[in-house]
Amino acid sequence: MTAPGSAPGSAAVRLGRPVPEEAEAIAALNNRFAPDGLTLPRTAAWVEQHLADYRVARDADGTIVGCVCVDEYTPALAELVSLAVHPDAQGRGLGKQLIQAAIALARQRGYATLFAVSFSDELFLSQGFRATSVDHFPEKVARYAAISRSEVKLGRKFCFAVEVGPASPTGTVPASVRAG
Ligand SMILES: CC(C)(COP(=O)(O)OP(=O)(O)OC[C@H]1O[C@@H](n2cnc3c(N)ncnc32)[C@H](O)[C@@H]1OP(=O)(O)O)[C@@H](O)C(=O)NCCC(=O)NCCS
Numbered sequence: 001m002t003a004p005g006s007a008p009g010s011a012a013v014r015l016g017r018p019v020p021e022e023a024e025a026i027a028a029l030n031n032r033f034a035p036d037g038l039t040l041p042r043t044a045a046w047v048e049q050h051l052a053d054y055r056v057a058r059d060a061d062g063t064i065v066g067c068v069c070v071d072e073y074t075p076a077l078a079e080l081v082s083l084a085v086h087p088d089a090q091g092r093g094l095g096k097q098l099i100q101a102a103i104a105l106a107r108q109r110g111y112a113t114l115f116a117v118s119f120s121d122e123l124f125l126s127q128g129f130r131a132t133s134v135d136h137f138p139e140k141v142a143r144y145a146a147i148s149r150s151e152v153k154l155g156r157k158f159c160f161a162v163e164v165g166p167a168s169p170t171g172t173v174p175a176s177v178r179a180g
Contacts, residue, residue, distance in 0.1 A: 013065060013094060015101055018056045023048040025064040026056060030082045038119065039084055040148065047082075054082070055101040057094050065089040068098040070105050070114065073139040078106050080116040095120070099127045106164045115140070115161035117154055129160035136161070 018026060027044040034041040047054065050069055057066030066089060069082040080102045085094045106114040115137055118124055125131070134140050134155025144151045 012060050013057050013089065013092075015055055015057050015066075015097060018047075018051055018054050018064075018067075020048055020051060022056065022064055023051065026054060026067045026082075029064055029067055029086060030084050033084055037150070037154075039082060040151065042082060053105070055098060055105060057085070057089070057098060059089070066094045066098050068102045070102050070109070070111075072109070072111070073137070073143070075110070076112040077137065077139060078109070078111045078114050079137075079140060080106075080114055083116070083118070083120075095123055096127060099124070103128070103162060103164060107166070110166070111164050113161055114164050115159060117151060117159050119158055121158065121160070124160040127162075129162045132159050132161045133157075134159045 023044040026047045027042050030039050030042050030047075033039040047069075050071065053071060054067055054069045056064050059065050065086040067082055067084055068080060071079045071081045073079065080099065083095065083098060083102075085098070103114060115132070115134075116124055116129065117134060117140075121131070134152060137155075137159075140155065141152050144155075
């Protein structure tokens, strides 16, 4: 992943859209944090079905080092899920870039609100999210009640939301939040 002699994660990293062949790598990156409850487990098949909803970060040799997904609930509401950065690439701003890419994607899609359930409270608050409760999103509670009661419990304490707002009239987004 890293050229000999260079520090881990120091090579140029680019954000973009994934291709189907990358579904396994994306699921593997997401799932390395699932045992600690930081991400929900995802299969490669789930990732492939939601490929258009993902944005990824690749290092200079094309290895997936980060991912994020915007998961739709209703035409007005989506959840930011599957946010993960490889440990070698953490602490260099990639998490923030991926969150901004997810906001840009949510805006393009026309959702009014994007929410996330996460322990990374300072990270989300620094990116324009406000603290809220998952109880404000009955769609989420209904979807998860059957499969992950702990996710619903967690969401009462660690839920964050941002009002996405409409896409600009020109359809452009600021360079800082543009993902390829
Ligand atoms: C959370 C995560 C995506 C952040 O990625 P990253 O590339 O390290 O993030 P950044 O470099 O953009 O860090 C942004 C800031 O958040 C802070 N931060 C990173 N992870 C954090 C965490 N778990 N809790 C609190 N703060 C965190 C960093 O210290 C940094 O603060 P600073 O800008 O004041 O120095 C990464 O740590 C990760 O993959 N964690 C495991 C999976 C996970 O928890 N996903 C979130 C599920 S919603």
